[in-house]
Amino acid sequence: MEKYNSKRAPQAVGIYPHARRHGNLLFLSGVGPRVAGTKEIPGVTLNDEGDILSYDIEQQCHSVFKNIKYILEDSGSSWDKIIDVTVFLTNMKDDFKTYNKIYANYFKDNQPCRTTVEVNCLPTPIAIELKVIASL
Numbered sequence: 632m633e634k635y636n637s638k639r640a641p642q643a644v645g646i647y648p649h650a651r652r653h654g655n656l657l658f659l660s661g662v663g664p665r666v667a668g669t670k671e672i673p674g675v676t677l678n679d680e681g682d683i684l685s686y687d688i689e690q691q692c693h694s695v696f697k698n699i700k701y702i703l704e705d706s707g708s709s710w711d712k713i714i715d716v717t718v719f720l721t722n723m724k725d726d727f728k729t730y731n732k733i734y735a736n737y738f739k740d741n742q743p744c745r746t747t748v749e750v751n752c753l754p755t756p757i758a759i760e761l762k763v764i765a766s767l
Contacts, residue, residue: 637705640698641665644754650706652767657708659763661719663755664694667701672757683756688726691759692733699763708765713743717762723749726758 634648635657643649643660650659665672674690677683700710718734720726727747734745753760 635702635706637667637702639667639701639705641667641669649702652706655767657703657706657712657765657767659699659702659761659765661753661760661762662695662698662702663753663757663760664691664698665755665757666694667698672755675756675758677756681756683758686758688722688729688758689733691757692730695759695761696733696737699761703763703765706767708767710737711741712765712767713738713741713763714766715764716743716745718745718747719750719753719760719762720747721750721752721758723747730759 633652635650635652637649640649640662647660649662650657672691673694674687675683676685703709703712718730720730
């Protein structure tokens with residue numbers, strides 16, 4: 632099983648690759664909206680303790696999708712080969728409608744299976760993370 636890491640996507644926050652290949656499938660680790668090479672999170676304002684003061688779910692969605700695209704391409708796959716998506720939101724009530732509208736634009740041609748769940752928090756101060764499976 633080959634491991635892949637993209638220099639265009641943010642570095643992992645633990646000891647794991649961006650993606651692993653098994654047979655003709657590519658399994659991506661959870662991908663958030665951070666910007667590669669920085670700790671910047673698009674649309675997020677933090678206080679001095681690192682707690683979220685405010686965030687823009689739209690900016691985070693676009694950034695997550697961009698990071699996934701980079702990882703897919705750098706691993707030998709592409710957006711149109713995504714077959715399954717698991718989405719983690721920290722605020723389903725406030726963010727699902729916006730996220731779902733943006734998601735529909737990105738996936739209007741390729742419609743993978745999808746599961747969306749609300750979680751209490753994520754490892755970094757983000758509001759959305761995606762877990763993706765694609766073919767090669």
